[in-house]
Amino acid sequence: MIDLTGKTAIVTGSSRGIGRAIAELFARCGANVVVSSRSEEACTPVVEAISAAGGEALAIPCHIGKKDQLQSLVDKTIAAYGQIDMLVCNAAINPVYGPMQDLSDEAFDKIMGTNVRSTFNLCNMVLPGMAQNGGGTVVILSSIAGIRGSLTIGAYGISKAAEAALARNLALEWGPKNIRVNALAPGLIKTDFAKALWEDKERLDRIEQRTPLRRIGAPEDIAGTALFLATDLSAYVTGQTIVADGGETIS
Template identity: 40%
Template sequence: MWGRLAGPGSVWGSLRAMGTAGPSRGVLAGKVALVTASTEGIGFAVAQRLAQDGAHVVLSSRKQANVDRAVAELQAQNLSVSGTVCHVGSAEDRERLVATALERHGGIDILVSNAAVNPVVGSALEASESVWNKILQINVTATAVLVGLVVPHMEKRGGGSIVLVSSIAGFSPFPGLGPYSVSKTALLGLTKVLAPELGPHNIRINCLAPGLIQTKFSAALWKDEAVKEKMMETLRVQRLGDPSDCAGIVSFLCSPDASYISGETMVVAGGAPSRL
């Protein structure tokens, strides 16, 4: 009986897909969430799940057309979402993202920092200073600054939850992606640094470390079938991940069920080697 009610294609699963009431529909009811780089891939899946679980979600990405498309798709599912353009490397855009949430919803409870870049593939020793600066500025510095912007508003709400999106490359670097891997390792450290600072303010911060997820961002690692098979063999996985594989764990980390979890990194990688 329970398998029919709770499994894939079940009654509750169908209700969730339609954006109607289900068992965990209200777990984030009334919460306001910001999700960066959320018009496709992992960010979009996370934004969708947070909204399905009751949050008011503000989506963002660099291009207005992408924001409009993503917002329209989720609003068609009767989800409470809106969006704004935000290039996280721009101080003005970061401030506008926060201001948008405050103007539309009166506060901020959740931040999911998902934006990242990787402009080069090759030897880390041959990466230029400009490449290092761009990767670290977008992937690490902008994340830390954005956290600083939302914290005062979370304090006004009595607390909040922050999730930084890292990668298993932060534990075990991907070949040819040295600077990117270093930036993802830095996010693991940033999570550990900020957890004790934010704890007294009733704000939790955790990290998500996805494995190889099939998104546009990672297409070079899986679109070619031979490359895909090699990656699966290297990672020792039975399949590559889907963005939706990351969504539920983020919603959990932002929920009351995770109220005693902070400073941790959750690996979602299909069993790929990551850490002890």
């Protein structure tokens, strides 16, 4: 059920961290993987690593905040591989760290536009084609920040809660077309994106002590869950937010 031979996946924000781990795992399972980030230079090492391991990958740079580049990503993927079977919306930003009281209108709009509107736009570009081809899967990277409050990344959390709601609505609309849409909410993962949260030794110790597995996550932990959601392993799962946080939110 995890043989992805002949299937094509777009993974946004896949030049590093969680996105790269997902792209590499999907390729190992046989998928044609489109590696996408802002610059081709950032994508090339991932494509080379996948190719060296015997996989198939293509770099298509895309700034997710620009609608024309999202459309170009979709069009170039279809031109190269014929169709899109799996979409992983991973790319996101969090340009501020601190209380929302200090958040500017511009920063709020940038977070919501980049994290939510871009995912909305990309899904609307991809899903009609998926439906014509008989179905597909979408995995939207949310976060446990969208489930609980935060004193430091509140606006980011709002955007991630909105993405989980987007997954539910898309699942309802597109389910009759054999398209499953789910959100994946990681806890703290050791990536450059979350460096401000885990490089503080005191904060890291507190988080690990309250996490049942007594560790923060690795990108590969999330890649495995994304593979579950993107394949027939989860054939009867749609519209859900799957939490992968080592148990942090239940402690």
